[in-house]
Amino acid sequence: MRRLPPLGAIEAFVQVARLGSVKAAAEELALSPPALSRRVQALERFIAKPLFARRHQAMVLNGDGERLLAGLAPVLDALSDAVEAMTSSTDVLRLRLGILPLFASQRLFPRLGELRAAHPELHLDIDTGGHGTARLGDGLDAAIVLARDIDPTLYAKRLDRNQVYVIGRRSLLDGADPIVRPEQMASQTALVHRDMPDTFAAWRTAAGLGEIEPAAVDLFDSGALMLEAAAQGLGIAFMHESHFVDAGDPRLVRLFDIEAESPYSYWFACRPRALQQKPVKLFHDWLIRVLAVE
Numbered sequence: 001m002r003r004l005p006p007l008g009a010i011e012a013f014v015q016v017a018r019l020g021s022v023k024a025a026a027e028e029l030a031l032s033p034p035a036l037s038r039r040v041q042a043l044e045r046f047i048a049k050p051l052f053a054r055r056h057q058a059m060v061l062n063g064d065g066e067r068l069l070a071g072l073a074p075v076l077d078a079l080s081d082a083v084e085a086m087t088s089s090t091d092v093l094r095l096r097l098g099i100l101p102l103f104a105s106q107r108l109f110p111r112l113g114e115l116r117a118a119h120p121e122l123h124l125d126i127d128t129g130g131h132g133t134a135r136l137g138d139g140l141d142a143a144i145v146l147a148r149d150i151d152p153t154l155y156a157k158r159l160d161r162n163q164v165y166v167i168g169r170r171s172l173l174d175g176a177d178p179i180v181r182p183e184q185m186a187s188q189t190a191l192v193h194r195d196m197p198d199t200f201a202a203w204r205t206a207a208g209l210g211e212i213e214p215a216a217v218d219l220f221d222s223g224a225l226m227l228e229a230a231a232q233g234l235g236i237a238f239m240h241e242s243h244f245v246d247a248g249d250p251r252l253v254r255l256f257d258i259e260a261e262s263p264y265s266y267w268f269a270c271r272p273r274a275l276q277q278k279p280v281k282l283f284h285d286w287l288i289r290v291l292a293v294e
Helices: 007-019 022-029 033-047 063-087 101-118 182-187 199-207 223-231 241-247 272-276 278-291
Strands: 052-055 058-061 093-099 122-127 142-147 155-158 164-169 189-193 216-220 236-240 252-255 265-270
Touching: 007 022, 007 033, 007 058, 007 063, 007 272, 022 033, 022 272, 058 063, 093 101, 093 278, 101 122, 101 142, 101 223, 101 241, 101 278, 122 278, 142 278, 155 272, 164 199, 164 223, 164 241, 189 199, 189 223, 199 236, 216 223, 223 236, 223 241, 223 252, 236 241, 241 252, 265 272, 265 278, 272 278
Parallel strands: 093 122, 093 142, 189 216, 189 236
Antiparallel strands: 052 058, 142 265, 155 265, 164 236, 164 252
């Protein structure tokens, strides 16, 4: 049998290739950056070819590196899965998932039957406590969060892109004094989610309203309660198009036909090394297949 390079060198190469950073890969493998660099260099000496274009604070695969990664990464993942399967004491795979309640009820739970059918061994522990990315690796394996962007040291995949909708009670259009002009927002209470504080500003800019302010701003930490408050006539909610469409609530209407791109998206996030864990990888691959956008 032909002699193979050390497994540690292969693992170091794959991690650097995936993360694009020696420092980040070293943290994932619990090595010092110099030690990890030596492992990558050992692999390059073994195959007698450079694998990266080395740039300031970044490592970018060259053509040879891309070909090697395509061959090695699936094998390394399969090896990790095989070892995990042999060392697991149960046939049940468990994922600790942090998720916002509105996304869970509107977009995840309606499709969980598909996930169970595809992976009956995978079970989810659902945590709606918030602060998902801050708790990754400390109580959570993965999280679905609403944010502008994600800490670059984490793995992240965008799940949607959205428009900001102005959502109100139907009587605001059908009543005696209908809300038909954007300028009328100055007399209304705006309902805004704490995780999406800039939704009103994004809509105001798209509407060309300068510095106009609502009469008051009420903050919520629950999207479901925002929709209910809007339906009860307690204010006008600045939320995502998907929140309005998925709610399907006949009490609610969209006010104003104004295109306003949201600065926020839903993201799947985890620590890069967590993708090597079978429950995380199974859920990630299924989720991206059914929900993600480019």
